[in-house]
Amino acid sequence: MNANIKKYNLLYEKERKKINAILHGTVKNRKPSSLYIPAAYIINSEGKRIRPFLVLLSAGAVGGNFSQAYNAAVAVELLHDFTLVHDDIMDNAEKRRGKLTLHKKYNKNTAILVGDSLLSVAYEYLLKDCNGYSKSIISSFTSGLIEVCEGQILDTDYEARKYVSLSEYLLMIKKKTASMVKMCCEIGATLGGGTEKEIKGIANYGLNIGIAFQVQDDLLDIIADENKFGKRIGSDLIEGKKTYLFIKALEKARGEDRKLLSKVVDNKGIGINQVKKYKELYERLGVIADARKTINYYTKKALNSLNVIKKISDKEILVWLADELLKRIR
Amino acid sequence: MNANIKKYNLLYEKERKKINAILHGTVKNRKPSSLYIPAAYIINSEGKRIRPFLVLLSAGAVGGNFSQAYNAAVAVELLHDFTLVHDDIMDNAEKRRGKLTLHKKYNKNTAILVGDSLLSVAYEYLLKDCNGYSKSIISSFTSGLIEVCEGQILDTDYEARKYVSLSEYLLMIKKKTASMVKMCCEIGATLGGGTEKEIKGIANYGLNIGIAFQVQDDLLDIIADENKFGKRIGSDLIEGKKTYLFIKALEKARGEDRKLLSKVVDNKGIGINQVKKYKELYERLGVIADARKTINYYTKKALNSLNVIKKISDKEILVWLADELLKRIR
Numbered sequence: 001m002n003a004n005i006k007k008y009n010l011l012y013e014k015e016r017k018k019i020n021a022i023l024h025g026t027v028k029n030r031k032p033s034s035l036y037i038p039a040a041y042i043i044n045s046e047g048k049r050i051r052p053f054l055v056l057l058s059a060g061a062v063g064g065n066f067s068q069a070y071n072a073a074v075a076v077e078l079l080h081d082f083t084l085v086h087d088d089i090m091d092n093a094e095k096r097r098g099k100l101t102l103h104k105k106y107n108k109n110t111a112i113l114v115g116d117s118l119l120s121v122a123y124e125y126l127l128k129d130c131n132g133y134s135k136s137i138i139s140s141f142t143s144g145l146i147e148v149c150e151g152q153i154l155d156t157d158y159e160a161r162k163y164v165s166l167s168e169y170l171l172m173i174k175k176k177t178a179s180m181v182k183m184c185c186e187i188g189a190t191l192g193g194g195t196e197k198e199i200k201g202i203a204n205y206g207l208n209i210g211i212a213f214q215v216q217d218d219l220l221d222i223i224a225d226e227n228k229f230g231k232r233i234g235s236d237l238i239e240g241k242k243t244y245l246f247i248k249a250l251e252k253a254r255g256e257d258r259k260l261l262s263k264v265v266d267n268k269g270i271g272i273n274q275v276k277k278y279k280e281l282y283e284r285l286g287v288i289a290d291a292r293k294t295i296n297y298y299t300k301k302a303l304n305s306l307n308v309i310k311k312i313s314d315k316e317i318l319v320w321l322a323d324e325l326l327k328r329i330r
Numbered sequence: 331m332n333a334n335i336k337k338y339n340l341l342y343e344k345e346r347k348k349i350n351a352i353l354h355g356t357v358k359n360r361k362p363s364s365l366y367i368p369a370a371y372i373i374n375s376e377g378k379r380i381r382p383f384l385v386l387l388s389a390g391a392v393g394g395n396f397s398q399a400y401n402a403a404v405a406v407e408l409l410h411d412f413t414l415v416h417d418d419i420m421d422n423a424e425k426r427r428g429k430l431t432l433h434k435k436y437n438k439n440t441a442i443l444v445g446d447s448l449l450s451v452a453y454e455y456l457l458k459d460c461n462g463y464s465k466s467i468i469s470s471f472t473s474g475l476i477e478v479c480e481g482q483i484l485d486t487d488y489e490a491r492k493y494v495s496l497s498e499y500l501l502m503i504k505k506k507t508a509s510m511v512k513m514c515c516e517i518g519a520t521l522g523g524g525t526e527k528e529i530k531g532i533a534n535y536g537l538n539i540g541i542a543f544q545v546q547d548d549l550l551d552i553i554a555d556e557n558k559f560g561k562r563i564g565s566d567l568i569e570g571k572k573t574y575l576f577i578k579a580l581e582k583a584r585g586e587d588r589k590l591l592s593k594v595v596d597n598k599g600i601g602i603n604q605v606k607k608y609k610e611l612y613e614r615l616g617v618i619a620d621a622r623k624t625i626n627y628y629t630k631k632a633l634n635s636l637n638v639i640k641k642i643s644d645k646e647i648l649v650w651l652a653d654e655l656l657k658r659i660r
Contacts, residue, residue: 031480032480032483032484032487034483034484034486034487035479035480035483086442086443086446089439089442090439090442090443109419109420109486110483110486112416112419112420112442113416113420113479113482113483113486115446116416116445116446116449116475116479117476117479117480119446119449120472120475120476120479121476123453123468123472123475124469124472124473124476127465127468127469127472130465131465134464134465134468135457135460135461135464138453138457138464138468139454139457142450142453142454142457143454145446145450145453146447146450146451146454149365149443149446149447149450150361150362150365150447152443153362153364153365153440153443154362154364156364156439156440156443157362157364
């Protein structure tokens with residue numbers, strides 16, 4: 001496997017450039033420019049393009065060609081951009097991918113409409129690739145979209161609540177994050193001509209990688225190296241977010257510890273200078289170890305799902321990608 | 331024809347009830363309720379359901395059965411509701427269909443998400459009906475959606491501009507209003523199994539009816555009977571909207587008349603007590619007659635497009651519907 005890592009990295013960089021080029025073309029020369037220049041602003045902002053790359057890899061994993069899935073790959077990235085633009089309005093976020101968010105750069109009305117039209121262009125691109133599979137591809141995509149909307153409202157609901165259970169949290173991240181990763185894999189494997197069993201297996205890989213990735217994101221917020229992570233450590237606590245670690249800690253804590261955690265909810269966050277104290281509490285309660293275990297559990301589940309693919313060389317890159325996405329904590 | 335009017339009215343009422351029942355079921359029992367109860371609020375509000383009815387009639391006009399198109403009919407109404415919810419946020423509107431707008435009843439974030447999810451459920455319903463025609467149906471629907479977004483931004487752009495030409499105005503209403511009517515007809519005729527020529531003809535009927543309807547709406551704002559119209563007469567002038575009549579008047583006016591019209595733009599509207607003066611100016615400039623002519627022109631174009639349908643009994647109800655929609659000014 002190690003011998004292939006360089007090859008996989010090069011492939012990722014090559015495909016990322018291709019995806020960026022197609023993405024760039026999606027709204028270029030469209031009119032009115034008052035709609036499509038702001039759309040280009042988010043489309044051309046730097047992103048990792050993991051979702052479209054997963055579409056391509058999933059097509060490849062079932063023996064298909066990447067060329068069967070480029071437009072679909074671009075469609076899932078446009079869908080992702082749509083969610084970013086609308087979520088940023090709802091969260092009143094300032095920055096996205098190192099730039100001003102779209103509604104701050106332009107205005108809220110433009111951002112609402114740009115989101116809507118990114119979604120419409122996403123469907124347009126999806127249709128270009130789905131000859132013969134139209135119904136199942138559009139159906140996967142639409143289900144993913146429905147789940148994302150449901151996940152986003154759950155996230156908002158939970159913010160306003162005092163207590164959220166771990167299973168409620170898992171439902172939310174499944175819908176908000178993992179369902180879209182699943183959908184990318186499902187669409188790619190379908191376009192690549194996979195069997196029903198293969199499509200299901202690869203979709204399951206995506207779902208579980210998505211869950212693991214989100215829990216990792218929660219964990220990194222507290223244990224990452226600030227310079228590498230690019231965000232302030234503890235910002236979830238500062239903002240009073242009900243993350244995996246926080247929910248798990250509240251489940252386990254008793255007495256004074258519990259009171260301390262309840263304060264995060266009651267005061268809608270904590271001060272920067274308190275992060276260290278909470279990190280120590282998390283360590284004492286063992287929730288950092290719990291998070292690691294959970295990430296490993298879902299990662300293993302993801303990799304086991306790939307057993308449906310018999311040829312090792314076909315699936316090895318998906319194993320590598322899981323490792324890449326989750327290696328930050330290992 | 332006259333003998334059939336009662337029959338058509340009864341049919342419309344019957345189908346409207348059926349459509350309302352299916353619409354009601356689209357989000358019933360879905361979770362989370364924080365998303366779908368607000369969605370039901372707009373879905374179950376009283377609407378004329380003209381768009382879904384047009385889908386059914388278009389299927390019938392090419393010899394198909396209504397039963398082939400109920401889910402698609404519901405999908406276009408959900409798409410319509412999506413545009414209403416997002417447009418109302420952008421316009422900061424207070425009332426819709428006699429009730430508080432969704433973002434006033436709940437809040438803006440919920441309204442953004444409800445809009446998004448109405449659109450996703452629309453695609454879900456569309457897929458139920460489009461066996462065998464998936465690609466062309468989804469493609470029509472998606473094109474309609476793209477046009478609506480473009481039309482909405484043009485409308486916003488025009489608000490901020492001093493001068494808008496008549497052809498720019500026509501482009502905007504084509505995109506914002508008529509393209510969706512066209513799409514309803516196109517989808518219905520496709521699902522009904524129409525030939526390419528029939529689908530094109532019926533789509534063209536929809537497009538032109540849509541244009542005529544929007545110009546009529548502009549005209550009614552100034553000449554309607556306030557009690558029957560349900561809106562304050564002259565509200566477009568009061569709000570400083572660049573309607574068909576206003577743009578046409580500005581094109582024709584010279585000297586003092588022109589200055590008077592420019593004031594509407596400069597002051598972003600007029601006082602209620604000035605409406606009478608502007609109505610007299612419109613009459614003097616002949617733009618009320620111009621609007622009538624334009625409505626008749628597009629209505630005739632619409633009806634001529636129905637020539638592709640040979641059996642008179644199949645298309646008569648579409649002729650009746652055009653008459654119903656446009657009779658208010660005749």
